[in-house]
Amino acid sequence: MPAARPQPAATPAAPRRARRKEARPGELIEAALALFVEKGFAATRVEEVAARAGVSKGTLFLYFPSKEDLFKAVVRENIAGRFPEWDNELAQFTGDSLELVRYAMHTWWERIGMTPASGITKLVMSESGTFPEIANFYQQEVIGPGHALLRRILQRGIDRGEFRELPLDYAVYSLIAPMIFLLMWKHSMTPCCPPSERLDPITFIDTQVDLILRGMLRPRRPV
Incomplete structure (x- = not known):
């Protein structure tokens, strides 16, 4: 053996x-x-x-x-801690500023909107009156850095001659508002909406980018 x-x-x-x-x-x-x-x-x-x-x-x-x-x-683990990553991506982006806006909104949806962290914004908005300390924290850790990042994106477009001069402190809300709507819709209305009335997030984002950057007016034909 x-x-x-x-x-x-x-x-x-x-x-x-x-x-x-x-x-x-x-x-x-x-x-x-x-x-x-x-x-x-x-x-x-x-x-x-x-x-x-x-x-x-x-x-x-x-x-x-x-x-x-x-x-x-x-908040730090799921959202605030990602700003260095996003800042680095902005610094390395080589496309035009329209595509940068689209990329930023798509990326935010993929990394935050499609995850459980998407519900944090609704929580803060609904409970900020009762818990101002968490609202203040969210302002410092998420809203402030988020505004600064979007401001840099818009300023990049102005500096490159791709966007006209804008009041940037207010213009950033044109990018933020559609995303907040999408979050609130996801966590409030989507669970009770029939399938025919549910939003496709990517189509919604692309439509908002087009409306923000191109407007609704049809280009005038030359006389």
């Missing part, structure tokens, strides 16, 4: 407790995002977040001292 072949030594598994500890902050943020979007900030209890993440409430408080801190972590 041939001698049994020696079996390779098993790779030692990382201790379960250590792996679980490393995963906890991300799991808590994911659970909190789902519950905040589903129930709102006021109605979400930290006990529910901990239970959904599979940890105790005491463990949650080790990472996030309060529900407000947990909300801030959710």
